[in-house]
Amino acid sequence: xxxxxxxxxxxxxxxxxxxxxxxxxxxxxxxxxxxxxxxxxxxxxxxxxxxxxxxxxxxxxxxxxxxxxxxxxxxxxxxxxxxxxxxxxxxxxxxxxxxxxxxxxxxxxxxxxxxxxxxxxxxxxxxxxxxxxxxxxxxxxxxxxxxxxxxxxxxxxxxxxxxxxxxxxxxxxxxxxxxxxxxxxxxxxxxxxxxxxxxxxxxxxxxxxxxxxxxxxxxxxxxxxxxxxxxxxxxxxxxxxxxxxxxxxxxxxxxxxxxxxxxxxxxxxxxxxxxxxxxxxxxxxxxxxxxxxxxxxxxxxxxxxxxxxxxxxxxxxxxxxxxxxxxxxxx
Amino acid sequence: xxxxxxxxxxxxxxxxxxxxxxxxxxxxxxxxxxxxxxxxxxxxxxxxxxxxxxxxxxxxxxxxxxxxxxxxxxxxxxxxxxxxxxxxxxxxxxxxxxxxxxxxxxxxxxxxxxxxxxxxxxxxxxxxxxxxxxxxxxxxxxxxxxxxxxxxxxxxxxxxxxxxxxxxxxxxxxxxxxxxxxxxxxxxxxxxxxxxxxxxxxxxxxxxxxxxxxxxxxxxxxxxxxxxxxxxxxxxxxxxxxxxxxxxxxxxxxxxxxxxxxxxxxxxxxxxxxxxxxxxxxxxxxxxxxxxxxxxxxxxxxxxxxxxxxxxxxxxxxxxxxxxxxxxxxxxxxxxxxxxxxxxxxxxxxxxxxxxxxxxxxxxxxxxxxxxxxxxxxxxxxxxxxx
Numbered sequence: 001x002x003x004x005x006x007x008x009x010x011x012x013x014x015x016x017x018x019x020x021x022x023x024x025x026x027x028x029x030x031x032x033x034x035x036x037x038x039x040x041x042x043x044x045x046x047x048x049x050x051x052x053x054x055x056x057x058x059x060x061x062x063x064x065x066x067x068x069x070x071x072x073x074x075x076x077x078x079x080x081x082x083x084x085x086x087x088x089x090x091x092x093x094x095x096x097x098x099x100x101x102x103x104x105x106x107x108x109x110x111x112x113x114x115x116x117x118x119x120x121x122x123x124x125x126x127x128x129x130x131x132x133x134x135x136x137x138x139x140x141x142x143x144x145x146x147x148x149x150x151x152x153x154x155x156x157x158x159x160x161x162x163x164x165x166x167x168x169x170x171x172x173x174x175x176x177x178x179x180x181x182x183x184x185x186x187x188x189x190x191x192x193x194x195x196x197x198x199x200x201x202x203x204x205x206x207x208x209x210x211x212x213x214x215x216x217x218x219x220x221x222x223x224x225x226x227x228x229x230x231x232x233x234x235x236x237x238x239x240x241x242x243x244x245x246x247x248x249x250x251x252x253x254x255x256x257x258x259x260x261x262x263x264x265x266x267x268x269x270x271x272x273x274x275x276x277x278x279x280x281x282x283x284x285x286x287x288x289x290x291x292x293x294x295x296x297x298x299x300x301x302x303x304x305x306x307x308x309x310x311x312x313x314x315x316x317x318x319x320x321x322x323x324x325x326x327x328x329x330x331x
Numbered sequence: 332x333x334x335x336x337x338x339x340x341x342x343x344x345x346x347x348x349x350x351x352x353x354x355x356x357x358x359x360x361x362x363x364x365x366x367x368x369x370x371x372x373x374x375x376x377x378x379x380x381x382x383x384x385x386x387x388x389x390x391x392x393x394x395x396x397x398x399x400x401x402x403x404x405x406x407x408x409x410x411x412x413x414x415x416x417x418x419x420x421x422x423x424x425x426x427x428x429x430x431x432x433x434x435x436x437x438x439x440x441x442x443x444x445x446x447x448x449x450x451x452x453x454x455x456x457x458x459x460x461x462x463x464x465x466x467x468x469x470x471x472x473x474x475x476x477x478x479x480x481x482x483x484x485x486x487x488x489x490x491x492x493x494x495x496x497x498x499x500x501x502x503x504x505x506x507x508x509x510x511x512x513x514x515x516x517x518x519x520x521x522x523x524x525x526x527x528x529x530x531x532x533x534x535x536x537x538x539x540x541x542x543x544x545x546x547x548x549x550x551x552x553x554x555x556x557x558x559x560x561x562x563x564x565x566x567x568x569x570x571x572x573x574x575x576x577x578x579x580x581x582x583x584x585x586x587x588x589x590x591x592x593x594x595x596x597x598x599x600x601x602x603x604x605x606x607x608x609x610x611x612x613x614x615x616x617x618x619x620x621x622x623x624x625x626x627x628x629x630x631x632x633x634x635x636x637x638x639x640x641x642x643x644x645x646x647x648x649x650x651x652x653x654x655x656x657x658x659x660x661x662x663x664x665x666x667x668x669x670x671x672x673x674x675x676x677x678x679x680x681x682x683x684x685x686x687x688x689x690x691x692x693x694x695x696x697x698x699x700x701x702x703x704x705x706x707x708x709x710x711x712x713x714x715x716x717x718x
Contacts, residue, residue, distance in 0.1 A: 027486060027487045028487065030482070030486075056482070056485055056486050057486060059524075061520070062516075062519060062520070062523065064516040064519065064520065066471065066512060066513045066516055067471050067474075067513060067515075067516025067517050067519065067520050068471075068516075068520060069471070070468065070470075070471020070472055070474070070475060070513060070516075070517065071471050071472075071474045071475035071478055071517065071520055072475060073471070073472055073475060074412070074460070074471065074472035074473060074474060074475020074476045074477075074478065074479065075475040075476070075478045075479040075482065076475075077460055077472065077475070077476065077479075078410065078460075078475070078476050078479035078480070078483075079479065079483075080478075080479045080482060097465055097468055097513065098468065098471060098472075098513075101465055101468065102463075102468060102472065106461075107677050107678070107679070107680060108446055108677045108678055109443060109446055109447045109451045109453070109461070110443050110446075110447065110451070110453035110455075110461065111441070111442065111443035111444035111445075111446050111447065111453065111677065112444070112676070112677040113443070113453050113454075113455040114453060114455065114460065114461075115680045117680075146678055147678055147679070149679075170680035171679045171680050
């Protein structure tokens with residue numbers, strides 16, 4: 001792509017552009033959720049979409065996650081391609097039955113007759129001092145379920161390309177945005193592009209240690225990479241982009257080069273994408289590793305409110321740097 | 332005859348009005364369908380005892396008039412979704428008994444290739460969107476089916492002249508599902524968005540072993556539940572297929588014309604237990620006998636006898652349905668079990684296979700297994716019509 005067509009936009013604009021482009025392209029795509037229409041989105045992701053597409057395709061729902069998630073799944077079984085916004089993924093828990101028991105199982109249970117081409121999207125992760133109930137990182141819980149695809153972009157460019165792929169995908173996609181990233185600016189081309197699922201991006205090339213990171217954590221891992229460079233440690237940062245499918249090949253190839261692996265995953269450690277990556281690397285790169293896979297997760301406690309506690313709760317630059325040094329026996 | 336569960340004794344059941352007479356051939360066909368369901372379910376119970384059928388199995392005996400009468404009032408293009416007591420709906424919708432039985436036998440010839448079982452009957456060709464096992468969960472789905480048909484008419488086909496399909500969705504639930512939050516959320520959405528759906532509560536008086544008054548406020552008159560959602564609530568005698576048909580026909584026509592949802596309190600009685608393991612100790616034998624006297628099959632048979640149905644005619648139908656059900660069992664028995672490679676099929680629609688934890692995601696491959704229900708063509712035009 002030529003540089004002339006690049007412009008800097010916010011993460012939220014990138015998500016909106018993807019949705020709007022796909023809605024122009026395919027009449028079956030529609031958006032529903034709380035405050036998505038008249039209010040222009042609780043986080044302004046859908047700003048202006050009501051004006052362009054009208055109330056039949058950009059639909060305000062009542063605060064009724066179980067009801068409207070289930071309704072959207074029924075519509076998807078019929079052939080529509082709904083995008084369902086959860087104001088926060090924390091609120092999706094009251095819709096656990098439709099999103100976990102219906103959407104990902106419909107194709108299988110019906111012997112291939114009824115699929116569920118639907119995108120669930122919304123804010124995921126702590127960091128805004130919202131307290132325990134509003135600070136969920138659902139990737140640990142939900143990535144356990146076969147039949148879903150899970151996307152976790154770290155920047156505006158990826159957010160747009162992955163969202164377009166998500167909308168065109170024939171399976172249910174859980175698209176995890178971060179409220180902390182919505183105002184992040186980044187270069188996004190004006191031309192159309194799609195980013196395939198299951199292809200990690202090498203966000204930073206390095207030789208000493210592979211840092212496998214998801215979503216917002218990629219940006220913190222990149223900061224750590226710059227800091228550790230000053231200590232003579234060369235980090236390779238993998239932005240996984242999707243959790244399901246997981247690009248195991250990219251992880252394995254990188255770890256075989258570096259011989260060390262740190263996973264940064266903002267969900268809790270017990271039964272998480274981070275633990276899955278560790279199991280994978282231990283199994284596939286056993287003879288290449290000079291140390292066990294180090295993992296940096298949110299602390300194994302409910303998310304706290306106090307700012308200092310919350311910062312310590314989340315994976316942060318200090319904890320990631322300590323893990324890399326420890327993994328390389330440099331601490 | 333009793334027209335409602337004893338606990339509903341105060342309920343208002345619609346008086347039978349002067350309906351037009353159903354043509355003899357049609358009524359006789361309903362008798363055949365109801366007898367087919369009865370025979371099918373009796374044989375299911377037997378097959379379950381013989382351990383041919385596993386898991387949970389909920390039979391429809393006693394409620395046959397509901398599925399037959401309501402579905403007769405729809406067109407084949409009208410979507411239907413129901414709960415786990417779903418064999419009757421599947422058969423009434425036109426599913427071949429072979430595919431229904433083979434599903435319960437866990438065979439590849441089943442409607443869901445043996446992946447769904449008794450509670451998950453799906454039939455794309457007949458617009459049956461399941462069989463759903465979680466109590467009440469199918470009602471938001473049903474409201475979504477109605478949302479999609481309306482969206483198809485008002486958005487996708489808005490420019491096409493005369494392109495409106497005006498399809499009506501039937502979403503069935505049991506009275507036990509009335510206290511699930513998702514049902515109320517769905518009713519609110521249906522009312523709010525003016526969706527063309529009829530939510531039919533098959534009120535057999537018991538949610539498993541709990542009688543309706545023990546678990547449900549206003550259990551004697553549940554049609555009032557819909558009032559708060561701006562939906563008309565109608566009571567229908569679900570033990571009389573002719574009455575069920577005419578009452579439903581009226582409602583289906585109304586919804587097709589107005590796109591307003593309706594709630595139905597369909598009074599009926601489950602002759603057998605909740606599932607195969609239910610000894611029915613929560614109700615008396617006297618109560619059961621009272622309802623058995625109003626057996627919907629007996630009621631229709633008596634009606635048809637007045638119109639000339641002979642005992643020989645009845646025996647002939649009985650022979651016919653027995654043969655059909657027996658053939659379905661033989662067919663199921665002879666249908667192969669799903670190949671173990673099928674374990675990994677239909678998890679995802681396209682190329683990403685299941686996660687194995689060892690390497691890169693695998694591509695799905697292998698030959699398609701031939702059966703009536705083939706996987707959906709994924710190459711459809713993005714702007715194509717809905718199902």
